[in-house]
Amino acid sequence: MQPARRTERDRSRRVLSQNFLHAPDAIERIVRTARLGPGDLVVEAGAGRGALTRALAARSGRVLAYEIDPELGVALADACAPLANVTCLAEDFLAARAPAEPFALVANIPWALTARVVDWCLDARSLTSATLLTQLEYARKRTGDYGRWSRLTVLTWPSVRWQLAGRVPRSAFRPVPRVDAGILRLERRTAPLVAPALLPAYREMVELGFGGEGGSLYASLRRRYPRARLDAACRAARLAVDTPVGYVWPEQWLSLFRLLRHTRSN
Incomplete structure (x- = not known):
């Protein structure tokens, strides 16, 4: 047919x-x-x-x-x-x-x-x-x-x-x-949640987090941030260290950025 x-x-x-x-x-x-x-x-x-x-x-x-x-x-x-x-x-x-x-x-x-x-x-x-x-x-x-x-x-x-x-x-x-x-x-948003001057640093952190290291956001961020500071930031953001990156809320990303942005890697 x-x-x-x-x-x-x-x-x-x-x-x-x-x-x-x-x-x-x-x-x-x-x-x-x-x-x-x-x-x-x-x-x-x-x-x-x-x-x-x-x-x-x-x-x-x-x-x-x-x-x-x-x-x-x-x-x-x-x-x-x-x-x-x-x-x-x-x-x-x-x-x-x-x-x-x-x-x-x-x-x-x-x-x-x-x-x-x-x-x-x-x-x-x-x-x-x-x-x-x-x-x-x-x-x-x-x-x-x-x-x-x-x-x-x-x-x-x-x-x-x-x-x-x-x-x-x-x-x-x-x-x-x-x-x-x-x-x-x-x-x-009329008032951005991150200051314009800090947006490149925020986006850099997000790209690092979605980089696919070990499947979790913690594992990806660990490549750059000291373990003790990262552990403390995750606790403050109510984020389990084994949370897959896709399951991290935008609000948790913002909390992590604010807590980690002055941190230097080991």
Whole structure:
């Protein structure tokens, strides 16, 4: 039996990871989670036909809606034509510069591009928050929902708060994807938990800790820090010495850094 032939449109959707959000209740949840105000600037990546765009426009000051697919770009422009506060951009969002003024990103992003979109958000210094629909598993891994914490989350925790803000069922999308989505919320902290001048040292410690020595954070840090001081720091941070690095809370990392940052190795 011959496999079903995909049309050009089907192939385009597959390449661009296009699963369009259509459920009104899911759209409302995302907009509510974004906590927008009437004067806020919002950037939307992968705006599609504008279902989310219209809801964002009703809750914010201005919306910059990016859509790289030419066919969808026409539909987006038509849908948003009556909205004076929406600018439709037929451009690659990932190649765009972040606005100079503070802005929020809200998007049902192409799932195949999740890591690149998140990196773009972390690099955008004027971004105040990002509310992203991602695969549920990705959102859970990045926010410690499995009880484990990723290197990226720990590295950026002093400046960015990561939160799993909810789940959206796969039935809310067309075409229906294979898995549910998660609402991933990133918030840039107004007061970083580590002074900017100390962030390179904090990140160096995190990279050392995730270096894979013996499987535990203690074993990795022992390569640089004196045993007595490290033992005392782990006790103060309520951290067992055999704890695998992925199970160390961001708050424990911060405690260890503060306790160890003046320590010199043997």
